[in-house]
Amino acid sequence: MKLPTADTINHHRTPGGPNGRHETDAPRHIGIWKFSKNAEPAKEFIRYLLGRPETYNEYIMSGDAFNLPAYDKLQDHPVLKTDAKYAALKSEGVQYHAYGWPAPPSDKVQLITNSFILPIMLAKAVTGTSTKDAMAWAEGEMKKIIAG
Known part of the structure; x- marks a missing residue:
């Protein structure tokens, strides 16, 4: 599918200054409400998603780098090599x-x-x-x- 806007825009690094690059990231966490009526299936899903690196990697890959958390250990994740536009995202999470x-x-x-x-x-x-x-x-x- 042709995406005219996506094909012509690009990513950029966070602007930096004399004191370095500083940015916040929208914190995304997985949790279960205390009042949830489906706590056990939710726990099972979390164990499934986070329990095996290959499953979590599939989740990250499925989001075209959007689902890549800003963790130091994931700054070389293969998803960043799937599109040349993602090159600017490498090491971006380090200053969060x-x-x-x-x-x-x-x-x-x-x-x-x-x-x-x-x-x-x-x-x-x-x-x-x-x-x-x-x-x-x-x-x-x-x-x-x-x-x-």
């Missing part, structure tokens, strides 16, 4: 940090993330709000959350 870094993760940092303050700030900046005003708005929203 938890949200709020260098501060420790917290419920307030998570609330800032879940409130989409930074994406809204960017949307404001590209739709007519001055950059200074967009940043001031975001700073105010974050200060409200941090203050409790």
